Amino acid sequence: MNAAPPPADTIAAIATPAGAGGVGIVRMSGPAALAIGQALCARRLQPRHAHHVRFRDHDGTVLDDGIVLAFVGPSSYTGEDVVELQAHGSAPVLRQLLARCCALGARIARPGEFSERAYLNGRLDLAQAEAVADLIAAGDERAARAARRALDGEFSRRVDALAERVLRLRVHVEAAIDFADEPIDTLGGPALRRGLDEARADLDALQAAAARGRKLRDGLHAVIVGPPNAGKSSLLNALAGSERAIVTDIAGTTRDLLHETLRIDGFELNLVDTAGLREDGDAIEREGMRRARAELRRADLALVVLDAREADAGLRAVAADIAGVPQRILIHNKCDLVGTPSLQAGAIAVSARTGAGLEALHARLREAAEGSAPAEGVFTARARHLDALHRAAQALADAATVLAHEQLDLAAEALRLGHDALGEITGRTLPDDLLGRIFSTFCIGK
Numbered sequence: 001m002n003a004a005p006p007p008a009d010t011i012a013a014i015a016t017p018a019g020a021g022g023v024g025i026v027r028m029s030g031p032a033a034l035a036i037g038q039a040l041c042a043r044r045l046q047p048r049h050a051h052h053v054r055f056r057d058h059d060g061t062v063l064d065d066g067i068v069l070a071f072v073g074p075s076s077y078t079g080e081d082v083v084e085l086q087a088h089g090s091a092p093v094l095r096q097l098l099a100r101c102c103a104l105g106a107r108i109a110r111p112g113e114f115s116e117r118a119y120l121n122g123r124l125d126l127a128q129a130e131a132v133a134d135l136i137a138a139g140d141e142r143a144a145r146a147a148r149r150a151l152d153g154e155f156s157r158r159v160d161a162l163a164e165r166v167l168r169l170r171v172h173v174e175a176a177i178d179f180a181d182e183p184i185d186t187l188g189g190p191a192l193r194r195g196l197d198e199a200r201a202d203l204d205a206l207q208a209a210a211a212r213g214r215k216l217r218d219g220l221h222a223v224i225v226g227p228p229n230a231g232k233s234s235l236l237n238a239l240a241g242s243e244r245a246i247v248t249d250i251a252g253t254t255r256d257l258l259h260e261t262l263r264i265d266g267f268e269l270n271l272v273d274t275a276g277l278r279e280d281g282d283a284i285e286r287e288g289m290r291r292a293r294a295e296l297r298r299a300d301l302a303l304v305v306l307d308a309r310e311a312d313a314g315l316r317a318v319a320a321d322i323a324g325v326p327q328r329i330l331i332h333n334k335c336d337l338v339g340t341p342s343l344q345a346g347a348i349a350v351s352a353r354t355g356a357g358l359e360a361l362h363a364r365l366r367e368a369a370e371g372s373a374p375a376e377g378v379f380t381a382r383a384r385h386l387d388a389l390h391r392a393a394q395a396l397a398d399a400a401t402v403l404a405h406e407q408l409d410l411a412a413e414a415l416r417l418g419h420d421a422l423g424e425i426t427g428r429t430l431p432d433d434l435l436g437r438i439f440s441t442f443c444i445g446k
């Protein structure tokens, strides 16, 4: 039998971003939070009251004045006693306040430890805790709205409801095992098969929704491709508004992938510049092309950059590489060098040098970003969730197969696996070290 868990210690962290700000917050959570807060402010703290106080060092010197807030567990973010010291947003002041909390018995929190405690104390499930991190990291309003929905439990409720149905199916199968002499059809077999079909259809729908949610969380993945020297890096620089990439008139300049995040009218776009694609090239360039092609395989959008003077030949050269990308924008670059451009269908003429056509390109990028994910009804999801949903779907498919052969023991086992996979999303089943892997990616103070 396991020993009872040790009483939690008290953690402290600066909860506001690094750097100067109007207000900065040091937050504590744990059994000593209230006592430490009261020592630091030299007064009794009334829970859920804003007190204007002086925060004092060990020798009585005033570190700062500010607002202090105390919450008594379990009615707090973490479910434990929580105290917030809201000081001026000065890095040295916040560091001194944090050091004072530690001198009085707190320890510095690990990244994500406040949310981890909220999870361990049942204030949030795992998908909701991840949604907190996604909300903080959201690159645009749409991603923030979607993370908000996951935080409100929209994703978790659907997962839980499905897990509950899978559990009921399993109970049904387990019960039937006890009457193995009888044919399954006299033991509710048809209802069982129907229930399983319905659960699988719901799981399909949930997988599709989660895949959209993941795209939203990660932003649109756009890859700049084309023959060498077409002006890909010049275009990246023009879109980024800075000299991010090296540009020369030597074909084969770019070898590594170069990432840049663009925000276009509130939409986030992850842009990657790649090595020009051609038949020959030295070993470094060939490795660059290999990376470019790998990047294309996971692209949502290809920006196909062609030299306007030889657009047809250019497109032929890269046609096979861009064939699998869901969305494409054909760009005839260097339009400043051609008189009257004859454009391929759907192509736009731009000049990375003069800036001509960049407005039109912006409009197309915006359209692509808007079209790539539905605006409403989406929650954010992560690769981890998709993986668990995939394993659950696999398990339910296996269950259907063995059930058709009346192998009830195997069906019960497959349903158990499916149920466990779903439970991993909300943290109701926990494989080893899942918590450590998730919360260590959070920011400090969250």
Ligand SMILES: Nc1nc2c(c(=O)[nH]1)N(C=O)[C@@H](CNc1ccc(C(=O)N[C@@H](CCC(=O)O)C(=O)O)cc1)CN2
Binding pocket: 071, 074, 075, 076, 077, 084
């Ligand atoms: N100053 C401050 N602002 C903040 C936070 C914080 O910790 N401190 N948050 C931190 O992420 C977010 C808000 N999240 C919170 C979630 C729950 C509780 C809380 O005290 N819950 C209690 C009481 C519920 C109630 O009175 O409505 C509970 O759930 O029992 C507080 C903040 C955003 N803003």
Ligand SMILES: Nc1nc2c(ncn2[C@@H]2O[C@H](COP(=O)(O)OP(=O)(O)OP(=O)(O)O)[C@@H](O)[C@H]2O)c(=O)[nH]1
Binding pocket: 227, 228, 229, 230, 231, 232, 233, 234, 235, 246, 247, 248, 249, 250, 251, 252, 253, 254, 255, 274, 275, 276, 277, 333, 334, 335, 336, 337, 350, 351, 352, 353, 354
């Ligand atoms: N006139 C003109 N020249 C351009 C334009 N865009 C790029 N160039 C020139 O074309 C040459 C190649 O530009 P890059 O941006 O390095 O081309 P790239 O496609 O990234 O080339 P690789 O990385 O080698 O595949 C440079 O000399 C640029 O100055 C343009 O719109 N007009």
Ligand SMILES: [Mg+2]
Binding pocket: 232, 233, 234, 245, 246, 253, 254, 274, 275, 276
């Ligand atoms: Mg380049």
